[in-house]
Every structure is written in structure tokens, then in C-alpha cells.
Amino acid sequence: xxxVNLKKKQIQVKIVYYGPGRGGKTTNLEYIYSRFSERIKTxxxxxxxxxxxxxxxxxxxxxxxxxxxxDVKIQLYTVPGQVKYNATRRLVLRxxxxxxxxxxxxxxxxxxxxxxxxxxxxxxxxxxxxxxxxPLVLQxxxxxxxxxxxPLLSHETLEQSLNADLKAAAFDASALxxxxxxxxxxxxxxxxxxxxxxxLS
Amino acid sequence: xxTKGDEAVTEEVEKRLDDxxxxxxxxxxxxxxxxxxxxxxxxxxxxxxxxSIDWEITDEIMDRFLEEINRLRDSYAGEKIPGLFLQLLGxxxxxxxxxxxxxxxxxxRVLNSVYNSFxxxxxxxxxxxxxxxxxxxxxxxxxxxxxxxxxxxxxxxTESAVQPEPPAPQPTEEAPDEGGGVETVSPGPEQDIMPAxxxxxxxxxxxRQVIKAEFxxxxxxxxxxxxxx
Numbered sequence: 001x002x003x004v005n006l007k008k009k010q011i012q013v014k015i016v017y018y019g020p021g022r023g024g025k026t027t028n029l030e031y032i033y034s035r036f037s038e039r040i041k042t043x044x045x046x047x048x049x050x051x052x053x054x055x056x057x058x059x060x061x062x063x064x065x066x067x068x069x070x071d072v073k074i075q076l077y078t079v080p081g082q083v084k085y086n087a088t089r090r091l092v093l094r095x096x097x098x099x100x101x102x103x104x105x106x107x108x109x110x111x112x113x114x115x116x117x118x119x120x121x122x123x124x125x126x127x128x129x130x131x132x133x134x135p136l137v138l139q140x141x142x143x144x145x146x147x148x149x150x151p152l153l154s155h156e157t158l159e160q161s162l163n164a165d166l167k168a169a170a171f172d173a174s175a176l177x178x179x180x181x182x183x184x185x186x187x188x189x190x191x192x193x194x195x196x197x198x199x200l201s
Numbered sequence: 202x203x204t205k206g207d208e209a210v211t212e213e214v215e216k217r218l219d220d221x222x223x224x225x226x227x228x229x230x231x232x233x234x235x236x237x238x239x240x241x242x243x244x245x246x247x248x249x250x251x252x253s254i255d256w257e258i259t260d261e262i263m264d265r266f267l268e269e270i271n272r273l274r275d276s277y278a279g280e281k282i283p284g285l286f287l288q289l290l291g292x293x294x295x296x297x298x299x300x301x302x303x304x305x306x307x308x309x310r311v312l313n314s315v316y317n318s319f320x321x322x323x324x325x326x327x328x329x330x331x332x333x334x335x336x337x338x339x340x341x342x343x344x345x346x347x348x349x350x351x352x353x354x355x356x357x358x359t360e361s362a363v364q365p366e367p368p369a370p371q372p373t374e375e376a377p378d379e380g381g382g383v384e385t386v387s388p389g390p391e392q393d394i395m396p397a398x399x400x401x402x403x404x405x406x407x408x409r410q411v412i413k414a415e416f417x418x419x420x421x422x423x424x425x426x427x428x429x430x
Binding site (some may be wrong): 034036039040062064066067068072085087090091097106107108110145148149150151166182185186189190193194197200201 | 210216221229242248250252295406
């Protein structure tokens with residue numbers, strides 16, 4: 001549940017970008033930060049290894065102004081995608097309000113996507129949450145690689161393997177070029193705000 | 202099912218987000234290497250594998266990588282520059298395969314850099330031989346620098362008391378080729394270690410579970426005590 005300050009009429013919303021390692025979670029946040037830093041007037045916090053992998057998490061907070069009379073502060077997080085960092089992923093998921101699952105469209109990453117989604121479900125269950133009860137958007141990233149002749153999973157295959165039961169909103173995207181990065185973020189914020197409004201009313 | 206209340210919230214949120222993220226922003230988009238490969242390109246498979254390599258290196262991916270290198274070496278047998286590029290890729294690939302997540306962080310960058318130069322040299326039919334050699338020497342230098350860094354890392358004292366660095370790989374020299382003295386790198390023994398921050402997060406999670414269990418036990422005792430009164 002989001003942090004709500006009734007006295008100050010503030011809501012802090014936590015959105016976590018989850019997915020397999022090297023899938024583009026950090027690149028999503030970097031794109032948003034690089035394109036809109038002038039407007040959101042904030043700093044992106046990132047803790048990386050010297051090999052450019054996310055070590056703990058990335059954090060991008062920004063205000064979106066008043067919704068229903070409340071000042072809404074959005075906090076975007078990523079988790080480290082590497083399998084070995086599961087305890088960190090679980091900690092970052094604590095108090096999550098909405099999730100973007102960033103899947104890697106490369107054909108060779110099909111299994112990694114499925115395993116990561118399963119891992120997300122397991123980690124949510126530690127907080128007694130079910131994936132189909134949390135606002136969720138799927139992003140099928142790296143679609144730009146098709147132009148380079150890299151074998152990709154089709155949208156239909158990704159839907160079948162990841163979204164058949166969840167039936168969440170899904171976007172084909174390229175975090176590198178920015179295609180549908182903002183659309184994904186807008187969608188998860190909107191879904192999360194609707195969900196929070198229901199919980200608060 | 203969407204209610205009118207949902208729609209009102211969605212509309213208000215979208216309006217706010219459009220104000221902030223409405224157009225394409227003020228910054229510059231990140232650059233993208235759009236170099237595309239034709240369906241029948243000899244490097245198509247290799248490029249796919251190189252892009253899929255990360256620190257979660259699996260034996261399967263690395264085996265496929267090394268098999269593809271061997272296949273290309275057969276295809277380019279007798280061609281000196283492509284052969285040397287492939288030798289470089291094979292050497293770095295073998296090192297990464299053996300070290301996996303403990304490979305020197307620059308090794309993935311060197312692998313990508315060697316591949317990109319190889320692709321440029323191979324795909325540009327009009328490139329003069331001298332320029333091809335320059336690309337090759339440049340990558341040989343990157344490789345030599347990586348080898349030095351690996352040796353240097355081995356000689357540095359460990360920084361963390363929680364988890365010592367694994368022994369660095371032992372570089373060994375192969376008979377140098379005419380084109381640039383390509384060397385192989387053989388790995389050191391593997392260790393299964395947990396990074397400090399992950400150990401901390403793990404410990405925190407353990408503590409949380411212990412506290413939770415303690416509270417459950419206390420609640421049960423209190424319940425029994427109340428029932429006993």
C-alpha cells in the first residue's frame with residue numbers, strides 16, 4: 001500500500017520495474033531521466049557495478065502534481081535482474097504499488113523471461129500478494145533488434161508465454177530508442193492510481 | 202470493469218502525465234547503432250549470441266558462441282584478418298565461459314568491441330586492407346589491456362572482509378600470430394560467493410523471518426495464557 005499522508009494530503013506511489021537481467025529495466029529509467037530531467041527536476045539514483053550492471057536498485061522519484069486533491073509523488077525503482085540477487089529483489093518489492101515487467105524479446109531469452117516472471121510471483125507471495133491483484137504492465141523490450149537481423153520472439157509468442165493468464169496491458173517497446181517507454185510508464189501510473197483510489201475510498 | 206470513478210481518476214492522471222511527458226521531452230535520445238545485418242549474413246547467428254551474453258553467462262550460450270566461432274573460423278580459413286578477429290573473440294569467449302559472473306567486467310565490453318570491429322571490417326567490402334589492419338590492431342590493444350587489467354586485479358589485495366575476490370585468471374601466451382600476437386587467457390578456479398550487499402539483504406530477510414516467527418510464538422503463548430485464566 002502506498003504511503004499516504006492524510007494531513008499533508010500526499011501520496012507516495014512505488015512502481016517497480018522487474019524482469020530478467022540485461023532486459024532493459026535500467027534503460028527505461030535512464031531514457032525517462034535523460035529526456036525529461038528538465039521537467040521532473042529530480043535526480044536519478046543508481047548503484048551499479050563497474051561492469052554497468054544494477055547492483056542494488058535504480059531509483060527515480062518525481063512529482064506529478066495534484067490528483068483528487070492529493071500531491072502525488074511517483075517513485076520508480078528497478079531491481080537487479082541477475083538471478084543471484086533474489087534477496088535484494090524481494091526487499092525492493094516491499095510495499096510495491098505497481099509493477100512493470102520488462103521482458104526481453106530476444107528469442108534466446110524466452111526461458112529467462114518465464115523464470116523471472118515466476119520469480120516475481122514467488123517474491124510477491126512473501127508479502128501475501130498475488131500478481132493478478134497488483135497493477136501490472138508488460139513491456140516486450142528490444143523490438144529494435146529486429147532491424148539488425150536478431151531473431152526475436154513475436155508479440156503473440158510473448159503474449160502466450162507470459163500474459164495468457166494475466167491478460168495485462170502489454171507494449172512492444174525499445175528502451176534504447178524510447179519507443180513506448182513513456183506509454184508503459186503512463187499506463188502503469190494510471191492503473192496504480194485507480195487501484196489506490198479504490199483502496200482509499 | 203471500469204467504473205465512472207476509475208475513468209475520472211484515469212483521465213485526471215493522464216492529463217497530469219501529458220503535461221509532463223506530453224511530447225518527446227527536452228533531452229537528446231540515446232544513440233543507437235542501427236547497423237543491420239542481412240538475413241543471409243554470415244555474422245547473423247554470432248551477433249545474436251553476442252547480444253545475448255551477459256553476466257548470467259550460461260554454459261549453453263557460451264558453447265553456442267564457441268561453436269559459432271569455430272564454424273566461422275572454418276569458413277574464413279586462409280583469410281588472415283577475419284581469422285585473427287575470430288581468434289580474439291574465441292580467446293575472450295573462453296575466458297568468460299570459465300569465469301562467468303566473476304569475469305573481469307571489461308571482458309564483456311572487449312568482446313562487444315571486438316565483435317563490432319569485426320562486423321565493420323567484414324561487412325564493408327570497400328574498406329582498404331590498411332584500414333582493416335588498423336581495426337584489428339586496435340582490438341588487439343584492447344585485448345592486451347584487458348589481460349593487463351586481469352593480471353593487475355590478481356595482484357591487488359582483497360577489499361572485502363565478507364567475501365574475498367576470487368583468484369584472478371592466469372594469462373598464458375599462445376604462439377603469436379603475424380597479425381598482432383593474439384594471446385589466450387586461461388581461467389582460475391571458480392568459487393561460489395555472495396556479494397556483500399546481497400548478503401546484507403539476505404541477512405535482513407532472515408532477521409525479518411525470525412522476528413515474525415518470534416511474534417507468532419508470543420501471540421500463541423498469550424492466547425494460551427488468556428485461555429488458561
